[in-house]
Amino acid sequence: MVITDKIKEALAVLPNKPGVYLMRDISGRVIYVGKAKNLNHRVHSYFRESGRHSVKVEALTSHVEDIETIITDSEIEALILECNLIKKYRPRYNIMLKDDKTYPYLKITLQEEFPRMFITRRIIKDEGKYYGPYPDVGALRSTMKLLRSLFPIRNCRIMNPDRPCLQYHIKRCLAPCAGKVTAEEYAGLVSSICLVLDGKTQELRRNLKQSMQRAAEEYEFELAARYRDQLQAVERLEESQKAVLEGGDMDIVGYAADDFNVCLQIFFVRGGKLIGRRDFMMPADGEDEEDVIAAFIKQYYNTEDIFFPNEILVSRLPGEDELTLLQQWLSVKADRKVSVSEPRRGDKAKLMQLACENASKLIQEKERKGKMQKLTEEEAAEELQRIVGCKTPLARMDCFDISHNQGSETVSSMVVFRYGSPSKKDYRHFKLQSTEGKPDDFKSMQETVYRRYKDFEDLPDLIVIDGGKGQLHAALQVIRGMGLETQVISLAEKNEEIFLEGQSESIWLERESPALHVIQHIRDEAHRFAISYHRKRLRKKNLVSVLDNIEGIGPARRKALWKTFATLEAMKAASEEELAAVEGMNRPAARKVYEFFHGDIVKKNEMIGK
Numbered sequence: 070m071v072i073t074d075k076i077k078e079a080l081a082v083l084p085n086k087p088g089v090y091l092m093r094d095i096s097g098r099v100i101y102v103g104k105a106k107n108l109n110h111r112v113h114s115y116f117r118e119s120g121r122h123s124v125k126v127e128a129l130t131s132h133v134e135d136i137e138t139i140i141t142d143s144e145i146e147a148l149i150l151e152c153n154l155i156k157k158y159r160p161r162y163n164i165m166l167k168d169d170k171t172y173p174y175l176k177i178t179l180q181e182e183f184p185r186m187f188i189t190r191r192i193i194k195d196e197g198k199y200y201g202p203y204p205d206v207g208a209l210r211s212t213m214k215l216l217r218s219l220f221p222i223r224n225c226r227i228m229n230p231d232r233p234c235l236q237y238h239i240k241r242c243l244a245p246c247a248g249k250v251t252a253e254e255y256a257g258l259v260s261s262i263c264l265v266l267d268g269k270t271q272e273l274r275r276n277l278k279q280s281m282q283r284a285a286e287e288y289e290f291e292l293a294a295r296y297r298d299q300l301q302a303v304e305r306l307e308e309s310q311k312a313v314l315e316g317g318d319m320d321i322v323g324y325a326a327d328d329f330n331v332c333l334q335i336f337f338v339r340g341g342k343l344i345g346r347r348d349f350m351m352p353a354d355g356e357d358e359e360d361v362i363a364a365f366i367k368q369y370y371n372t373e374d375i376f377f378p379n380e381i382l383v384s385r386l387p388g389e390d391e392l393t394l395l396q397q398w399l400s401v402k403a404d405r406k407v408s409v410s411e412p413r414r415g416d417k418a419k420l421m422q423l424a425c426e427n428a429s430k431l432i433q434e435k436e437r438k439g440k441m442q443k444l445t446e447e448e449a450a451e452e453l454q455r456i457v458g459c460k461t462p463l464a465r466m467d468c469f470d471i472s473h474n475q476g477s478e479t480v481s482s483m484v485v486f487r488y489g490s491p492s493k494k495d496y497r498h499f500k501l502q503s504t505e506g507k508p509d510d511f512k513s514m515q516e517t518v519y520r521r522y523k524d525f526e527d528l529p530d531l532i533v534i535d536g537g538k539g540q541l542h543a544a545l546q547v548i549r550g551m552g553l554e555t556q557v558i559s560l561a562e563k564n565e566e567i568f569l570e571g572q573s574e575s576i577w578l579e580r581e582s583p584a585l586h587v588i589q590h591i592r593d594e595a596h597r598f599a600i601s602y603h604r605k606r607l608r609k610k611n612l613v614s615v616l617d618n619i620e621g622i623g624p625a626r627r628k629a630l631w632k633t634f635a636t637l638e639a640m641k642a643a644s645e646e647e648l649a650a651v652e653g654m655n656r657p658a659a660r661k662v663y664e665f666f667h668g669d670i671v672k673k674n675e676m677i678g679k
Contacts, residue, residue: 079136083109088140099158104151152371164364175200183245220258318378323424334428363387377403446489449583468533468591472599481517482599498602511543534559
């Protein structure tokens with residue numbers, strides 16, 4: 070191990086106090102964040118020539134160029150700071166959780182006078198309440214449909230005070246817009262939905278029964294009948310839910326690992342009922358199970374709007390000191406006691422075993438699918454190599470496509486496949502200059518391949534051009550003119566013909582041919598990538614021109630709005646509160662934007678000076 074002078078200087082001044090240390094690479098990027106009870110002892114341990122370091126630690130220390138420390142008053146403060154810094158920098162060598170999907174949430178807009186309920190995949194800082202995430206979006210939609218049938222709250226973005234909409238007439242909304250329901254009664258509906266989603270159906274059943282009796286005593290029989298129907302529906306819902314544990318709320322974290330992957334499966338138990346699960350996958354880096362679980366707790370429970378159960382069950386407890394710190398930190402964040410324990414027997418241990426078995430099955434399924442896909446893709450690449458007569462295996466294929474709108478915003482894309490599989494980190498797109506305003510696909514292709522291969526870097530084994538003979542000939546003029554000998558083919562979309570250099574006749578492949586599938590895949594991927602980039606540029610151009618017409622929205626706010634809302638449709642759908650939450654925006658500016666999108670046509674024309 071080579072220790073640079075800069076690291077020696079940093080090690081020489083390490084304090085014997087608690088705190089956080091940040092390790093940086095040669096570019097100054099943070100590659101690891103850790104906490105310590107004694108910074109001097111902990112950081113020195115990385116650079117001792119003990120010969121007992123793990124492969125990961127050896128890789129980490131080989132890239133460290135500088136060390137920064139932050140002293141704290143206590144270990145718990147160091148833990149809090151460590152969690153926040155990991156969340157901020159996402160360092161390469163820290164254990165990082167990666168959710169296998171972007172799961173949806175159910176949001177209730179409590180910040181509105183008459184809240185509504187809808188599905189979203191984006192969490193923003195507002196007064197709304199988020200439930201989830203839900204791995205099964207179909208089940209989530211069924212849940213929302215059931216809740217709306219039980220508790221008919223509105224689902225419209227903007228209420229029309231003139232007259233109730235169709236939802237009112239088909240008894241799916243109580244029409245707060247037209248004053249058909251009091252604010253108190255509507256708030257009761259929203260509260261009931263929250264109780265169901267929190268798993269507190271017993272409390273809800275008790276509240277509905279009391280409300281029904283009170284309405285009957287006051288001779289409000291229609292209202293009492295509504296409470297009765299809701300009570301019966303909740304009782305049926307309770308019967309359909311299986312109680313798995315006695316008592317309160319808990320999260321159960323199962324663990325499984327092999328030589329390549331680690332999976333964590335978390336079961337959510339609310340009010341003794343198993344209401345859902347979520348899984349996380351990460352590469353295996355040789356970390357111990359208890360270290361992975363400790364990292365999971367620190368990252369998972371340091372997210373916005375997370376629910377803190379009374380108890381977190383884990384498959385393996387961290388060390389005693391670390392466990393004490395974690396429980397203190399969780400209790401501070403939850404503002405009540407939260408315990409972390411390892412079940413040994415009984416129903417809790419059975420559920421833990423089930424969570425671990427599920428995690429293990431996920432790893433096996435991931436490996437099975439990965440092996441099958443890799444085998445299929447490699448076989449397809451080998452067949453394509455034989456068909457086009459390429460002398461070397463198709464370790465890398467580059468494919469190009471052009472996209473424009475009658476010559477406007479002309480762009481091109483390059484996608485890369487390695488052994489028949491997409492390599493998205495190698496994708497590139499180009500904003501073309503030579504044909505802007507005057508469509509010429511041949512000239513556009515020539516500019517693209519020239520800019521890609523002018524430096525002779527990362528040369529492929531096969532170049533694929535989207536198009537027929539004309540596009541192939543245009544690309545070859547530049548490629549051969551630069552002295553490249555890489556084989557070049559093109560694929561015409563109309564009849565799925567493959568054109569080869571120097572051959573007048575095209576090649577037709579069987580529809581079931583794996584080679585045809587892989588070349589169609591790379592062509593379609595290049596087309597998708599080009600189209601998405603072209604549309605992004607058009608959206609940005611149109612969005613900026615629209616926002617130019619709104620008073621108080623300058624370049625900085627336009628940029629922030631574009632960064633937050635990727636499309637004009639998303640910005641139109643945003644509430645005034647969501648617009649105000651954008652960096653650099655305030656209430657008056659958000660109101661201007663909201664009124665621009667939602668005002669009537671006459672008002673909008675007045676704003677843009679028509």
